[in-house]
Amino acid sequence: MRLKCPICGKVYEEPVQRCECGEPVEFELLKGEPYIGKSVWERFYDFWPVEPALEFSLGEGDTPLVKSKLSEELGVRLYLKNETVNPTWSFKDRGTFLAMSYAPKAGYKAVGTVSTGNMAASVSAYASRFGLDAKILVSESASNEKLKAVSVYGGDVIRVKGDYGRLYFESLKLGESLGIYFINSDNPFRVEGYKGIAFEIVEEVTPDYVLIPTSSGGLFRGVAKGFIELKESGLIEELPTLVAVQAEGCSPICRAFEEGKERIERFENPKTIAKAIANPYPPSGNAVLKLMRDFGWLCAAVSDDEIVEAQKKLAGEGLFVQPASATGIAALKKLVESGVIPEGAKVVSILTGSGLKTLSHAEGGRIRECPLEGLENCLR
Amino acid sequence: MRLKCPICGKVYEEPVQRCECGEPVEFELLKGEPYIGKSVWERFYDFWPVEPALEFSLGEGDTPLVKSKLSEELGVRLYLKNETVNPTWSFKDRGTFLAMSYAPKAGYKAVGTVSTGNMAASVSAYASRFGLDAKILVSESASNEKLKAVSVYGGDVIRVKGDYGRLYFESLKLGESLGIYFINSDNPFRVEGYKGIAFEIVEEVTPDYVLIPTSSGGLFRGVAKGFIELKESGLIEELPTLVAVQAEGCSPICRAFEEGKERIERFENPKTIAKAIANPYPPSGNAVLKLMRDFGWLCAAVSDDEIVEAQKKLAGEGLFVQPASATGIAALKKLVESGVIPEGAKVVSILTGSGLKTLSHAEGGRIRECPLEGLENCLR
Numbered sequence: 073m074r075l076k077c078p079i080c081g082k083v084y085e086e087p088v089q090r091c092e093c094g095e096p097v098e099f100e101l102l103k104g105e106p107y108i109g110k111s112v113w114e115r116f117y118d119f120w121p122v123e124p125a126l127e128f129s130l131g132e133g134d135t136p137l138v139k140s141k142l143s144e145e146l147g148v149r150l151y152l153k154n155e156t157v158n159p160t161w162s163f164k165d166r167g168t169f170l171a172m173s174y175a176p177k178a179g180y181k182a183v184g185t186v187s188t189g190n191m192a193a194s195v196s197a198y199a200s201r202f203g204l205d206a207k208i209l210v211s212e213s214a215s216n217e218k219l220k221a222v223s224v225y226g227g228d229v230i231r232v233k234g235d236y237g238r239l240y241f242e243s244l245k246l247g248e249s250l251g252i253y254f255i256n257s258d259n260p261f262r263v264e265g266y267k268g269i270a271f272e273i274v275e276e277v278t279p280d281y282v283l284i285p286t287s288s289g290g291l292f293r294g295v296a297k298g299f300i301e302l303k304e305s306g307l308i309e310e311l312p313t314l315v316a317v318q319a320e321g322c323s324p325i326c327r328a329f330e331e332g333k334e335r336i337e338r339f340e341n342p343k344t345i346a347k348a349i350a351n352p353y354p355p356s357g358n359a360v361l362k363l364m365r366d367f368g369w370l371c372a373a374v375s376d377d378e379i380v381e382a383q384k385k386l387a388g389e390g391l392f393v394q395p396a397s398a399t400g401i402a403a404l405k406k407l408v409e410s411g412v413i414p415e416g417a418k419v420v421s422i423l424t425g426s427g428l429k430t431l432s433h434a435e436g437g438r439i440r441e442c443p444l445e446g447l448e449n450c451l452r
Numbered sequence: 453m454r455l456k457c458p459i460c461g462k463v464y465e466e467p468v469q470r471c472e473c474g475e476p477v478e479f480e481l482l483k484g485e486p487y488i489g490k491s492v493w494e495r496f497y498d499f500w501p502v503e504p505a506l507e508f509s510l511g512e513g514d515t516p517l518v519k520s521k522l523s524e525e526l527g528v529r530l531y532l533k534n535e536t537v538n539p540t541w542s543f544k545d546r547g548t549f550l551a552m553s554y555a556p557k558a559g560y561k562a563v564g565t566v567s568t569g570n571m572a573a574s575v576s577a578y579a580s581r582f583g584l585d586a587k588i589l590v591s592e593s594a595s596n597e598k599l600k601a602v603s604v605y606g607g608d609v610i611r612v613k614g615d616y617g618r619l620y621f622e623s624l625k626l627g628e629s630l631g632i633y634f635i636n637s638d639n640p641f642r643v644e645g646y647k648g649i650a651f652e653i654v655e656e657v658t659p660d661y662v663l664i665p666t667s668s669g670g671l672f673r674g675v676a677k678g679f680i681e682l683k684e685s686g687l688i689e690e691l692p693t694l695v696a697v698q699a700e701g702c703s704p705i706c707r708a709f710e711e712g713k714e715r716i717e718r719f720e721n722p723k724t725i726a727k728a729i730a731n732p733y734p735p736s737g738n739a740v741l742k743l744m745r746d747f748g749w750l751c752a753a754v755s756d757d758e759i760v761e762a763q764k765k766l767a768g769e770g771l772f773v774q775p776a777s778a779t780g781i782a783a784l785k786k787l788v789e790s791g792v793i794p795e796g797a798k799v800v801s802i803l804t805g806s807g808l809k810t811l812s813h814a815e816g817g818r819i820r821e822c823p824l825e826g827l828e829n830c831l832r
Contacts, residue, residue: 130770131516131534138510141581154511157537159770161808184831201521201770207831216816221808223817224767230831234824242827250831387604390510390539390581428541428601428808436596437603444614448626451564451587451610 073121074100075260078359087121087174087260089244096258096289096356098297103305106275110134112268119271119301121264125173128202132158132165133268137276137420141389142401146408147415151277152386153269153422156393160197162190162425163269163291167262168198171255180253181205186236186243187257188214189348190425195255196227207252209243211236217432237338237353257288258356266294267301273420274302279312281413283400283421286316286325286371287349289356291424296363312420315370315407316360317399319344319379325357326371329364336361345376345433348396348425370412374402380435383427392427392434453501454480455640458739467501467554467640469624476638476669476736478677483685486655490514492648499651499681501644505553508582512538512545513648517656517800521769522781526788527795531657532766533649533802536773540577542570542805543649543671547642548578551635560633561585566616566623567637568594569728570805575635576607587632589623591616597812617718617733637668638736646674647681653800654682659692661793663780663801666696666705666751667729669736671804676743692800695750695787696740697779699724699759705737706751709744716741725756725813728776728805750792754782760815763807772807 075084077091078098084091091097104118112133113124135157140150155163168191175183184207185195192208199206206227210219214231223229232239240256247254255262273279282299286292295314302308318326321344328336336357342350354360364371374382379395382402386393400421407413427434442450455464457471458478464471471477484498492513493504515537520530535543548571555563564587565575572588579586586607590599594611603609612619620636627634635642653659662679666672675694682688698706701724708716716737722730734740744751754762759775762782766773780801787793807814822830 127519129516130518131537136509136511136539139507141583154539157511157539157541159516159534159537160772161537161541161806197767197770197772200768203521209827216819217811219819220814220816221772221811223819224772224807224814225770226764226768226817229817229819231819231821232824232827233821239824239827242824246828246831250828252831384606387577388580388606390577390605392540392577392601392604426541426808427604428806428811431597431601431808431811434600434604436600437606437609439596439599439603439609439611441611441613444612444619444622447589447612447619447622448630451626451630451632 076100078362089254089259096359097260098293099260099264101301101304103301105305106307112272116268116271119267120170122170122174122177122261124170129169130159130165130201132169134272137273138391142385146404148408148413149416149418151420152391153273153420154391155422155424156397156426160194161429162194163266163422164191164194166268167265167290167294168194168255170265171259171261172198172202174261175204175253176202178253180251182207182252184209184243184247184252184254185256186240188218190429191257192222193225196222196225199227200225209239221429240355258290258293263290263294263297266291267298269422270295270298270302274308277418277420278308279420280417281313281315281419283315283317283403283419285349285396285399285422285424286318286360287351288354289325289360292316292360293356293363311367313369315372315403316364317403318371318373319346319349319399320373320375322350322352323373324352324354325360326373328361329371334358334361346379346396346399348394349399372403372407374399374406378402391423393423394425394427394430397423397425456480458742469634469639476739477640478673479640479644481681481684483681485685486687492652496648496651499647500550502550502554502557502641504550509549510539510545510581512549514652517653518771522765526784528788528793529796529798531800532771533653533800534771535802535804536777536806540574541809542574543646543802544571544574546648547645547670547674548574548635550645551639551641552578552582552584554641555584555633556582558633560631562587562632564589564623564627564632564634565636566620568598570809571637572602573605576602576605579607580605589619601809620735638670638673643670643674643677646671647678649802650675650678650682654688657798657800658688659800660797661693661695661799663695663697663783663799665729665776665779665802665804666698666740667731668734669705669740672696672740673736673743691747693749695752695783696744697783698751698753699726699729699779700753700755702730702732703753704732704734705740706753708741709751714738714741726759726776726779728774729779752783752787754779754786758782771803773803774805774807774810777803777805
């Protein structure tokens with residue numbers, strides 16, 4: 073196993089969590105060929121840095137690529153990668169499963185994460201599945217309702233009072249000294265797990281653009297690495313253009329990108345309904361910036377109003393997603409209208425998590441009342 | 453298309469909703485062979501009474517069969533068919549999709565259903581996807597929270613004041629006169645859609661027992677018909693023993709079965725936390741009774757306490773299900789302990805819907821508090 077820091081280039085022979093320079097590390101490029109198999113773990117067996125522990129799989133990955141009815145309205149050939157049908161109903165399960173395949177092999181008996189949402193539930197669930205202790209560190213402000221869907225799996229859920237940003241780095245430090253493997257948002261194995269999204273997409277279409285809701289940057293880096301490895305393996309001819317999508321109310325990566333900076337800066341007073349992508353100081357921000365520069369990729373920020381509109385559009389074709397997942401469609405509309413994405417382009421948007429996760433904040437539709445005796449009139 | 457009443461035997465040449473005798477009708481047995489294909493709709497193409505409208509598919513079906521860690525504790529080889537990862541997070545999507553594949557071909561521009569839970573969300577979602585109007589009739593007592601996950605898809609949600617049991621039959625009558633195709637719990641196409649569960653199971657294991665949470669009886673009938681057609685087609689040698697599982701607080705089918713009756717009777721004052729299977733007068737109850745008699749199958753009722761315990765066991769291996777979905781595991785424990793299911797048997801339990809659907813009623817785990825400065829002590 074060889075890992076490298078994408079920013080300073082330092083190489084590590086064992087899976088550290090982050091480079092000494094403070095940036096995330098990543099596994100060197102893996103190359104290979106596809107096999108016949110039921111799961112993405114089997115079909116792309118050559119591409120994982122650790123043997124997937126299939127006996128503990130919950131069937132994560134291998135999600136549907138849905139042909140979108142919005143294609144006509146938007147003037148592109150649009151496909152939706154529906155990650156809301158993973159075992160804990162978000163894309164996080166792919167990365168959690170792969171990181172969890174590593175942890176016990178390295179001797180860890182406990183795992184952890186810092187999250188209040190999708191990742192917390194995912195790590196809690198898979199820790200139970202793998203028979204590992206789980207330490208789920210959540211912010212002071214996380215609602216009890218939200219934490220129910222996390223604690224139900226049996227992990228040790230700890231509400232931590234104090235700076236949430238510091239908690240990320242503190243958890244890695246303490247984890248190392250206490251023997252707890254922290255699988256945070258851009259853990260190197262987690263990022264590798266997300267490559268499966270790219271692999272499954274190219275099994276069905278060759279996209280020109282891929283829209284990726286981006287917060288910590290772990291998902292973006294994983295999908296990017298997946299496509300790059302496919303190209304390096306000669307399995308695709310061209311890389312698609314990846315688009316990192318953020319909420320205007322918390323868009324540190326897009327801001328730095330537009331200003332031509334090499335480093336992100338903390339986004340003060342973040343405010344957006346897309347809570348799942350509201351990280352004001354993303355730990356993989358600089359690595360994402362570098363990818364976008366190196367490959368000529370794009371960043372797009374969308375407003376809460378645009379997100380709500382896109383969420384409704386998706387529900388209108390049967391897919392109820394959390395606000396963060398609707399950002400791709402919100403961005404697509406703008407990018408097509410401004411001519412950045414040309415008409416007829418093949419576009420994939422990643423739907424990251426289920427709308428049921430944020431149900432209490434969702435806007436429902438109209439509900440009428442009707443007596444049984446007058447039902448005929450109500451139905452006309 | 454030929455349909456037959458399983459109770460009185462009357463044959464229909466077009467897809468009526470119910471027999472003149474009041475019982476549900478069903479399609480005659482279909483036979484065939486499997487093909488290579490990505491979706492269950494393609495692989496078992498011979499077995500559907502209508503061409504699946506794949507251009508509108510949301511990727512329903514093809515759910516994971518998870519090897520359960522509970523096998524050791526329970527003394528059987530247990531597999532969990534995880535239907536919570538369907539597009540609207542319940543098994544209903546399979547039946548909804550197939551029925552919706554038929555409705556527009558028969559000239560319907562509107563569809564409907566009578567439900568307050570999983571089926572309401574499913575029909576609402578697929579109606580939007582297929583571009584059909586939807587009339588979703590819900591009971592007076594349905595909570596606003598629950599209806600949000602239904603109305604979000606854009607269907608016309610109508611809270612009907614009056615007897616909920618009568619509403620089922622009233623909807624079919626009005627639907628016929630007004631040109632609205634009602635896809636209720638045991639609509640014949642809906643039942644056919646559930647056969648895919650049996651087909652996918654035998655692609656991976658040959659079960660001795662299959663545990664099926666049973667309310668209206670539509671799911672039980674569908675899974676049964678799937679296995680019967682596999683046997684008639686020479687694709688399996690023996691039928692598994694199917695077990696209809698109900699909640700003790702609402703078990704009209706098990707009660708009639710134990711009393712040796714041919715007809716179910718209304719279960720007065722139903723009371724169970726497993727709301728999704730709390731139909732006190734199931735419209736397919738008599739048809740399920742007949743299947744159990746004809747094939748020597750089983751019925752099992754479980755208490756709310758047993759359901760809650762089973763729900764925790766499932767969460768303990770990473771699968772958070774709604775209470776109704778945990779009834780299979782609750783029943784399995786009893787059936788193994790009493791010797792009805794022998795040690796070492798291959799058992800499949802169907803997990804029908806996501807725990808997120810009933811989150812506000814779920815019992816969460818313990819949540820601790822800890823200051824960031826004292827985190828090391830909290831983690832030890």
